[in-house]
Amino acid sequence: MASVSAPTQAAPAAPLQRGIVKMVLSGCAIIVRGQPRGGPPPERQINLSNIRAGALARRAAQANPTSRTPLMSHGPSKPESS
Numbered sequence: 001m002a003s004v005s006a007p008t009q010a011a012p013a014a015p016l017q018r019g020i021v022k023m024v025l026s027g028c029a030i031i032v033r034g035q036p037r038g039g040p041p042p043e044r045q046i047n048l049s050n051i052r053a054g055a056l057a058r059r060a061a062q063a064n065p066t067s068r069t070p071l072m073s074h075g076p077s078k079p080e081s082s
Helices: none
Strands: 022-027 029-033 044-046
Touching: none
Parallel strands: none
Antiparallel strands: 022 029, 029 044
């Protein structure tokens, strides 16, 4: 006779914590601070991993739907010499 195992119970969820983002170190790390209580507020660095985000895109202009415009400028443009 096959034995039926009881369903496993999930571990209790961690309590929700709140904070204010003080600084964004990079795309994968932020510093969050708590409420000050009789001194400087406590700070915690949070490293983000295994996060997938969609790519940013810019919509095509109405006049020319096939034109592509860069999202960022890489410095001042240089005039072309003739």
